[in-house]
Amino acid sequence: MGIIVNVDVMMARRKISSGDLAARIGLTQANLSILKTNKAKAIRFSTLEAICKELNCQPGDLLEYEPEESKGDAK
Amino acid sequence: MGIIVNVDVMMARRKISSGDLAARIGLTQANLSILKTNKAKAIRFSTLEAICKELNCQPGDLLEYEPEESKGDAK
DNA sequence: AAAAATTTATCGAAAAACGATAACATTGTG
DNA sequence: CACAATGTTATCGTTTTTCGATAAATTTTT
Numbered sequence: 418m419g420i421i422v423n424v425d426v427m428m429a430r431r432k433i434s435s436g437d438l439a440a441r442i443g444l445t446q447a448n449l450s451i452l453k454t455n456k457a458k459a460i461r462f463s464t465l466e467a468i469c470k471e472l473n474c475q476p477g478d479l480l481e482y483e484p485e486e487s488k489g490d491a492k
Numbered sequence: 493m494g495i496i497v498n499v500d501v502m503m504a505r506r507k508i509s510s511g512d513l514a515a516r517i518g519l520t521q522a523n524l525s526i527l528k529t530n531k532a533k534a535i536r537f538s539t540l541e542a543i544c545k546e547l548n549c550q551p552g553d554l555l556e557y558e559p560e561e562s563k564g565d566a567k
Numbered sequence: 568a569a570a571a572a573t574t575t576a577t578c579g580a581a582a583a584a585c586g587a588t589a590a591c592a593t594t595g596t597g
Numbered sequence: 598c599a600c601a602a603t604g605t606t607a608t609c610g611t612t613t614t615t616c617g618a619t620a621a622a623t624t625t626t627t
Contacts (some may be wrong), residue, residue: 419537419538420537420540420541420551420581421542422546423588428606429521430513431612434602434603434604435540435604435605436603436604437604444586445566445586445587445588445607446583446603446604446605447585447587447588447604447606448584448585448586449584449604450604450605450606451584451585451605453604453605454605456562456606457537457560457583457584458536458537458538458582458583458584459534459535459536459582459583459614460534460536460537460584460617461533461534461583461585461613461614462494462495462533462535463494463533463586464584464627465493465495465501465555465557466494466557466586469557470559474621475552475556475557475566476495476551476552476555476556476557477550477551477552478552480540480551480552481551482540482541482544482545482549482550482551482556484545485503494596503626504607506591509572509573510572510573510574511571511573519616519617520616520618521572521573521574521575522575522576522616522618522619523596523615523616523617525573525575526574526575526615528573528574529573529574529575531575532614532615533613533615533616534583534613534615534616535612536583536614536616538622539615539616549586551596553627562602
């Protein structure tokens with residue numbers, strides 16, 4: 418639920434490793450990891466732009482909105 | 493160039509005013525304005541989520557990556 | 568002109584990104 | 598097993614930025 422970060426998905430598609438991407442966009446692996454694993458609570462546009470540029474994709478490929486599941490959701 | 497915020501576009505599509513949207517997502521009009529007019533340099537996922545929820549759309553509808561135009565760009 | 572809506576601009580506080588660094592877990596290779 | 602490569606998690610500190618509150622200025626509508 419909430420905003421889902423799909424950077425890991427796009428990285429898999431592009432066959433690029435965390436270390437590689439981190440180096441290319443000038444982020445530490447540690448901080449990229451936080452992003453990848455949905456731990457970040459915000460993102461700077463400069464970072465979003467760098468990732469889009471490097472992965473050749475759009476913000477919509479990296480971020481997704483998942484509406485809250487209704488309470489009485491069946492299994 | 494860079495990351496473009498299209499919140500104003502989606503608001504137009506949904507026929508909702510700044511004051512209305514601001515009130516619904518719990519943001520001040522002033523801060524929503526900063527977002528709308530591309531003045532923000534980052535965004536909290538909580539805010540992005542609230543907008544997506546209220547406008548019933550995806551982050552990709554609100555954020556766009558515009559690659560830098562090549563230097564020798566013709567008029 | 569008047570009213571309403573929007574944008575712009577400060578100020579301050581709270582939150583968060585991000586760098587640097589280190590510890591730890593995984594996985595693969597000889 | 599030892600070793601290296603990769604990725605995750607966690608702290609600490611600095612810098613940045615959001616966002617609220619507020620008010621002024623601007624634009625739009627009636």
